[in-house]
Amino acid sequence: MQQRSRARDPKLAPVADASGPSALPLGPRVASILEVAYRARRPVLLEGPTGIGKSELVAQVARSLGIAHRVLDLSLLEPPDLVGLPVIEEGITRYALPRFLPREGAGILMLEELNRAERYIQQPALQLLTARALHEYVLPEGWACFAAINPETGDYHVTPLDQALRARFLHVPVRADRASWLAWADANGVHPAVMAVARAHERVFVDVPPRSWTYASDVLKTMRPHELADVALVRDVLAGYLPPVWVDALLSSGSLSARAIELDVHTMLREYAPKSVHAETLRGWKERGETDRLDELAARLKAVLGGPEAGVLAANKTLTLGALEALLADLPGDQRESVQDALGGNPTACVLLDVRPEDVLTNYQASPARARVEEWKASPAKHHRIALLVTAVRAKVLAPEIGAELRRSNAQRLSLGHFLLQVGERWGLPLAEALQKIGVTPIRPT
Structure with missing residues (x-):
């Protein structure tokens, strides 16, 4: 049963992470670890709170590797369900193996609720995980075993794992990650009101796990317009998943009646091209003067590109500059510039660039x-690249050790002077203000 915490302002809620300060955000970084573990055929112990998406990430990794994925909930099993029923053949006891244990091929066998299972289930499960065998059964070479557990805290009723056993696993403590969830949620049609709240509140998963937000979205999407207009009914429905403070946040989001946009924004960001179906639709809107649709598309693009999920989409290669800039070139000027402003100020999206802050700080006047940057200035559909580079350099110089170095280095301050002169006040103002804040004066080129 979902635990309820006391109601409080979500903006002021303290950060509380049951999986500890060393937990990794559940997203591309953890997915890369799981891919390495699969190649090495090492058992993984994913440890984190319930409902944050551990199992979903494992399924995603299996899909990306093109291998099978099977899930086994250990909390529902009795010993014969896992080890098989004994069968006597010619006076020798053998075990009739369960059908779910793989016999061939490649895949990931995911064991759920390992530390919420009884000891008599834990023992054979641990043998399968660490020894890749159960009695005569041997896990096929192409398969790996992963397990998910909840933290051993007062929040969960668990059977602690022996430390000697833990040492046999690749142990990965994880926590819910808002950026990764937003990227997933936007691509999977989560209700606009839930998306609006998750984008607005950094601590959206402190009280409520991602799974509950997804459930709330599911029920909102099935509600009819007259039901959504009934505030009391909406409160009663959402109260089954969310504390009152978050129900209030959803009601005040202004997005309860919003519906999904006609175009798939994530597909556009990944593969938009001048002759694509999306391009034809967009051109039709422009020709017919459907500015409301263009404004809606721009608003949706700004929400994605200006938010934390942009970095996750870039890391997953589902946001590419080629597709984005083909799309920007087709947008009317006002909408294009508003989208570029949202993207350009987003530090999580700086990974899209192939120019690094170090390239600006080192002999910039003679660097490629x-x-x-001069090329970007000449192309309106690439102006966001200039803003992104300024954002990246700004983040770099605000690091304490870099600021001290800049104050001592005339060469670096001259490089900054050349850069600021080139980009001008339109793009360079945030960087100039950051340099003033840390007491660094760029040297203006003569």
Whole structure:
């Protein structure tokens, strides 16, 4: 049963992470670890709170590797369900193996609720995980075993695992990650009101796990317009998943009656091209003067590109500059510039660039980066690249050790002077303000 915490302002809620300060955000970084573990055929212990998406990430990794994925909930099993029923053949006891144990091929066998299972289930499960065998059964070479557990805290009724056993696993403590969930949620049609709240509140998963937000979205999407207009009914429905403070946040989001946009924004960001179906639709809107649709598309793009999920989409290669810039070139000027402003100020999206802050700080006046920036200035559909580079350099110089170095280095301050002169006040103002804040004066080129 979902635990309820006391109601409080979500903006002021303290950060509380049951999986500890060393937990990794559940997203691309953890997915890369799981891929390595699968190649090494090492058992993994994913440890984190319930409902944050551990199992979903494992399924995603299996899909990306093109292998099978099977899930076994250990909390529902009795010993014969896992080890098989004994069968006597020619006076020898053998075990009739369960059908779910793989016999061939490649895949990941995911064991759920390992530390919520009884000891008599834990023992054979641990043998399967660590020894890759159960009696005569041997896990096929192409398969790996992963397990998910909840933290051993007062929040969960668990059977602790022996430390000697833990040492046999690749142990990965994880926590819910808002950026990764937003990227997933936006691509999977989560209700606009839930998306609005998750984007607005950094601590959206402190009280409520991602799974409960997804459930709330599911029920909102099935409600009819007259039901959504009934505030009392909406409160009663959402109260089954969310504390009152978050129900209030959803009601005040202004998005309860919003419906999904006609175009798939994530597909556009990944593969938009001048002759694509999306391009034809967009051109039709422009020709017919459907500015409301264009404004809606721009608003949706700004929400995605200006938010934390942009970095996750870039890391997953589901946001590419080629597709984005083809799309920007087709947007009317006002909408294009508003989208570029949202993206350009987003530090999580700086990974899209192939020019690094170090290229600006080191002999910029003679570096290839200077020519790249000049090229970007000449193309309106690439102006966001300039803003992104300024954002990246700004983040770099605000690091304490870098600021001290800049104050001592005339060469670096001259490089910054050349860069600021080139980009001008339109893009360079945030960087100039950051340099003033840390007491660094760029040297203006003569």
